[in-house]
Amino acid sequence: MEATEVKERIFLSSPHMSDEGYEMEYIKEAFDTNWIAPLGENVNQFEKEFATKVGSKAAAALSSGTAAIHLALKAAGVGEGDIVFCQSLTFSATANPIIYQNAIPVFIDSDEKTWNMSPEALEEAFEKYPNVKAVIVVHLYGLSADMDKILELCKKYNVTLIEDAAESLGTYYKGQHTGTFGDYGIFSFNGNKIITTSGGGMLVSNNEEKIAKARFWATQSRDQARHYQHSELGFNYRMSNVVAGIGRGQLKVLDQRVEKKRYIYEYYKRELSELEGVQFMPSNEWNEPNYWLSSMTLTSIVRPADVMEALERENIESRPVWKPMHMQPFFKKYDFVGKGVSERLFGNGICLPSDTKMTDGNLERVVKVIKSVIEEND
Known part of the structure; x- marks a missing residue:
């Protein structure tokens, strides 16, 4: 009996390291300097290089895109009982952090023109819930949402806008990188994304103080003291120096x-x-x-x-x-x-x-x- 030929697997979207080996250069640097744990020169430089690439003033390298959304909500002051508008057509990682903050999601439909948040449905939601705390819009599959109309509504109601650009790194809306229009933008470097660090994320904003605060929360909210002191709830959300090295290499391609x-x-x-x-x-x-x-x-x-x-x-x-x-x-x-x-x-x-x-x-x-x-x- 003849064996059945197994055809080569074609993947949906798998990791793709650079042919030039950029990633290994930065990983080797981390090993050579023994900066293996979270923080180090790769993390610092990845944040700077990424912010420059997308045109944002500041960036915080984190353990995942989900962590970035969580800290964006926290920075926006979202807390127990607050309403957050969230695009419905998305992955659950967009919505889960709303629950982490004990807030209440209200899901907004898409439109046919963009497959993303419908400005008409968003306006209807604002009329129904005028005291909303934040809006999370997604740029699905790399397609940008209709940002002008969404920004106009968020400004009208004085609401924080968070862009989930996990799938849209490298996408432009009217010549500007997605993820840089709202108060906060988040990106993902999961294994299936357009560039990957195996796992990781980035939070960007033009508010440098808020990004500094996010870094503080992400590092277990450890106060500046000789002993371990914590005056706020913290999280273990910082990216490792090795992972950041992969990111620096991937950003080049x-x-x-x-x-x-x-x-x-x-x-x-x-x-x-x-x-x-x-x-x-x-x-x-x-x-x-x-x-x-x-x-x-x-x-x-x-x-x-x-x-x-x-x-x-x-x-x-x-x-x-x-x-x-x-x-x-x-x-x-x-x-x-x-x-x-x-x-x-x-x-x-x-x-x-x-x-x-x-x-x-x-x-x-x-x-x-x-x-x-x-x-x-x-």
């Missing part, structure tokens, strides 16, 4: 990664957009996405699950669009404002393999499977 992500998106769009019922994630004239994950919706008789199952049989990874927070068992008791756009995107959406190590041959494999599924059901 960010532009290359964005270019490859764009190439992948354009390949899929060229090959698949003419198929029955296929619609790709939206683009707008004011948006320069990083195309972190190339995503599309299927509105024909073919279900996303049919395509994902066919891809998996060929050893190709894909996944559904995020399930909205207001549909999640843990969060379903909280209010939702909108018209069901996020639910439709979840029901019809699929994220295609967008790994920056993919070859044209890999892309051809993916396209061939998708075409076969859709054409069989025509």
